[in-house]
Amino acid sequence: MQQLRIPGPTPCPPEVLKAIGRQMINHRGKEFAEIIRDITPKLKEMFQTKNDIFLLTGSGTGGMEAAVVNTLSPGDKVLATSCGFFGDRFAEIGEVYGAEVKRLNFEWGKPVDPDAVRQALKADSGIKAVLVTHNETSTGVTNDLKSISAIANEFDKLVLVDAISGLGSIDLPVDAWQCDVVVTASQKGWMVPPGLAMVSVSEKAWQAHAKAKMPRYYWDFTSAKNYLEKGQTPTTPAVSVFFGLAVALDMMLAEGLQNIFARHAKLAGLARNGAKSMGLTLVPEERYASNTITAIRASDKLNVAKLLQLLENEHGVVLAGGQGSLSGKIFRIGHLGWIGEKDIKQVLDAITKVIPQASS
């Protein structure tokens, strides 16, 4: 079997795949209502929140777009923090919809500096919202969201979080950290196929929503809320992914949040130590390294494209390359979701074997 170790889609357990392959049902019927009413409170447990949670049919990026268009108006000043490809994407979405985006960029591989966020908010009282990436998939960095959100809340700003590749795998207590809109997606630590974005919406976000003038139809939160009261979604949902998520959430709750976080921390430690023991360098400083994705710098002699090809063809191990400016310079191991120690060892063994062949 292929070892799919990219940062999503992640492999699905057989129980989930079985559910995914179920025959269709009426999305306006009783059974679907039962499913969405079963899933939603379980997601709240995973998000550690009492906020509303909506399941939007789309990719995670759709959830990011939803976070922006539901809470902001054209011309609103937004502080977009970014330390990688997905931070930049969040800023770009804001710009496309007419926000006045102040970009606060950090070198790829470094985290967002909370002090710099404080300075930026001090310097411009007109800023309405802060965009933050919880776990920057492109560089394998986990930002100090707790501190960033605390500072943003100190200045009474709205906190919009792309937690797509972190939530459910790395501790992110949405209410304790006062995050207003938090986005994740089904194909990450949730162990189900892509097709659903899950978003939480705080009371403060609802207040912003009431005044937000960016155009929205498909992603509209009010519409999602109204339909959820009937046990439905505004438009035809990705029913199969709902089937899978219902099963996966039960597995996750049975394992327990803290155990899931500890498992991901342990696996990440194995991946990082493995890379270092091969003489490779991590992209981020280790204290900021993500527990879901390990980004590894290739030495000058290592051909990343060749490495990835050999891993896949000769060992059935599928890793990810670099994105944007890191393309060809790094490779990434995804270790989130349905994965254990044995899997990491298999990946590391394969890398060890392949490196000599992929080096010049």
Add this chain to the structure above:
Amino acid sequence: MQQLRIPGPTPCPPEVLKAIGRQMINHRGKEFAEIIRDITPKLKEMFQTKNDIFLLTGSGTGGMEAAVVNTLSPGDKVLATSCGFFGDRFAEIGEVYGAEVKRLNFEWGKPVDPDAVRQALKADSGIKAVLVTHNETSTGVTNDLKSISAIANEFDKLVLVDAISGLGSIDLPVDAWQCDVVVTASQKGWMVPPGLAMVSVSEKAWQAHAKAKMPRYYWDFTSAKNYLEKGQTPTTPAVSVFFGLAVALDMMLAEGLQNIFARHAKLAGLARNGAKSMGLTLVPEERYASNTITAIRASDKLNVAKLLQLLENEHGVVLAGGQGSLSGKIFRIGHLGWIGEKDIKQVLDAITKVIPQASS
């Protein structure tokens, strides 16, 4: 087994369900590229077009939003024809994004009148685009899209078509009828679960796109085109639905377009005749009645909610009620996708048995 006879999601053949339940793969890898490059030309065959076709992860409504935001600018004058719930939705999307929408409404149950479209276009030369519903799911009406599009093209207008519940089941030669953006969705006649909207984009639509200023990120056609060149999608796609669609398209092409259309026409005839033979009235005049959905008026004595409940609980037959102003007044049989004569007979038998119990 449940007889799911709503206008989507439709039941999936076992071969499709098996594919849907496949393990995940890398959406940036070689196999996914092969799948999207296999699916796209087959969809072109089904759309009867040489235009670009994109697969967008989302509901059909997302595809409608994509059609609007990719081709129009705020302030553009748009003629929104509507004879039901989904025609109204198309108009609303235009309004939300700032188009100056001229609504051309027809009584629910009646079709859009091509002559009225001609008059409206004659009366206002500033109109840029015409929004049309091919097959109005809420009333079971198929519009004369051929004539409407011919008139719109005579006046050199852009033709944006919601063909969600018709395309692939009812003849719609996109190129011959000169339709610029045509939208459908996976859970209809395509026999796969919801999660993908499929849209075709004409050269004229691309020209409009180049000037279109409505904000868009997730639904952007340029982005879809650039990624498709690499055999990818801009954001993580609903991989499982791609797996299913690959199988379903092969089944459809093996059956053949004309045979599929003929089968749907035959099944619709059976449904209509069955309803009439019970003394029930169709919502539309028969010459406009859809070949994918039969909408039936309830007599004053018939309790629709009770009818639907009895059908489901006692016969395992799931039909749809009415939407919007037709709620409680009509019921609808979906007969699109993976369905044969036996299924229609079973539905009609069940209705016959249940009507006395559901009547006062």
